Amino acid sequence: ETGVTQTPRHLVMGMTNKKSLKCEQHLGHNAMYWYKQSAKKPLELMFVYSLEERVENNSVPSRFSPECPNSSHLFLHLHTLQPEDSALYLCASSPRLNYGYTFGSGTRLTVV
């Protein structure tokens, strides 16, 4: 375990469902991130939070909605997803911006 925990590990959802991905870090870090990893594509940064404020939103469709209620927790709320949204979603944290990340194990999302 790296200190960054993601749940669930696997998620299958229909296009009309609403679900949430959860990320929790116990490292005392101040920044948290969501990345999308699709097959044969580079990792795509989705959102960056620093001290619970969103500092970057990388042109992500509105069907993905992040929430950071405190510096230890990060959520990704999903609704009306498309099959092309199927991917591995990785959460990461870092002590501060512009520092190396610690990653969680990811949530494998399949949209059917």
Place this chain on the structure above:
Amino acid sequence: AQTVTQSQPEMSVQEAETVTLSCTYDTSESNYYLFWYKQPPSRQMILVIRQEAYKQQNATENRFSVNFQKAAKSFSLKISDSQLGDTAMYFCAFIGTSGSRLTFGEGTQLTVNP
């Protein structure tokens, strides 16, 4: 904008041998950090090694070492005495001291053969 390029999509090496993975990057920043991450089939992205650009000395972590050539913007990873557990996707990554995002290369799939 920063870019990170890994020109070797796949590599293989025999157990106990040495292998070098290549990475080049492009940036206008003078100070930054470079990383190598390993992602085995378990999906966990694990930090292998970290290099600060203002340090000329190459970073080393046990069997892993880097060859950092700042002028050439090159950051290769050398794995000595390769082990079966080293089989994984390896990502080179960059972050500038003024930035908020870690930029990744496309990855190199390394297979260690018995």
